[in-house]
Amino acid sequence: MIDRRMMTLTPTIPAHPRYSVVLPGPDRKRQPGEYSYRLIYRCDEPAVIGCLAAWEVSGGRDLYQTALEQQRGGWRVWHCTCADAVYRAEPQGRVCKHVLGLLAFGPPITESA
Numbered sequence: 001m002i003d004r005r006m007m008t009l010t011p012t013i014p015a016h017p018r019y020s021v022v023l024p025g026p027d028r029k030r031q032p033g034e035y036s037y038r039l040i041y042r043c044d045e046p047a048v049i050g051c052l053a054a055w056e057v058s059g060g061r062d063l064y065q066t067a068l069e070q071q072r073g074g075w076r077v078w079h080c081t082c083a084d085a086v087y088r089a090e091p092q093g094r095v096c097k098h099v100l101g102l103l104a105f106g107p108p109i110t111e112s113a
Helices: 083-092 097-103
Strands: 018-024 032-042 050-058 064-070 076-080
Touching: 018 097, 032 064, 032 097, 050 097, 064 097, 076 083, 076 097, 083 097
Parallel strands: none
Antiparallel strands: 018 032, 032 050, 050 064, 064 076
């Protein structure tokens, strides 16, 4: 017999939560596909210079990594390892679809984190 008074329910938060979003796919027809984000690194101090957080992105042709970097002066810059970010988006001051998909969940790092 189980004594229910001794049981406590505590919600468990996965160590590496996953987020999913539908984005235009990698093929020429840009058919919508599901992309999954898994947090792989998060800095405990949001005011530190350097990498604040990094995510692994799956669902396209390859696995990609997306990261948020804190620079001097309080500037924050997004980076992604996909070809669109490396060759087109970052040099023009834009972000790729992987970063836009991640931002759909809200701001990843806040000052109170």
